[in-house]
Amino acid sequence: MHLNTLEDVVEFLCGRDTGDSALDARESQAPNWSDLQYVLRTIRPSASYPRSPIPCRHCGLTSSKAITSSxxxxxxxxxxxxxxxxxxxxxxxxxxxGNDLTNPVCRCGLSSKRIMSGLYTKNPGKLFYVCRSGMCEYNRECRDAQGEHVIVGWEIVDYLAWLEII
Known part of the structure; x- marks a missing residue:
């Protein structure tokens, strides 16, 4: 499955029938990104995440916090x-x-975090799941209902980040 439009994202997250009138196309009015943001923040609250340094799963010492480059x-x-x-x-x-309570459960027993592979990787834009607490090596490919890899189109990456989907 390739996520290139809002409709693709809605189908991926909610299935074909969202059951929410804010996202259902009405006569000439199509859903928009703000509608999806409202539904996600109202109906699908995100899971918790580490706010302070965690023990490193590699060396056992307290991790250090960093910020990705601008x-x-x-x-x-x-x-x-x-x-x-x-x-x-x-x-x-x-x-x-990416911390959706409906994501698969990792080895720690928590719902996982949905993230995307980078532009310069073997499979750019591929979604996968990792441990949201950073405490285990959980890593699983994100697949649609037909078992196909879910790939994000680069034109919607910023929207998905803004919506906190990835």
Missing amino acids: SNTNGNAGRPYFKCPTMGKFLVFADAR
Whole structure:
């Protein structure tokens, strides 16, 4: 499944019938990104996330907080995260983006965080799930109902980040 339009995103998140009149196309009025933001924030609250440094799953020491570069082109510019203090390895983003309570459960027993692979990776725009607490190595590809990889079109990355979907 490729997410290139608002309608694709609604189908991915809600299925074909959203059951919400704010998102259903009405006569000549189509849903918009603000409608989706309202529904997501009202009906699907995000899960918690680490707000203070966590123990590193690699070395056991307290992680350090960092901020992604303003030149980051993957929709993550200025995003806070935690990293290993000894190896500098990324552990987890320190925000609510992608923390949907309906995401698959990780090895820690928590709902996971939905994130997207970067522009310069083997599979750019591919969605996958990781541990939202940063405490385990959970990593699972996001697939649609037909078992296909879910790929985000670069033209909507900023919208999905604004909506905290990724």
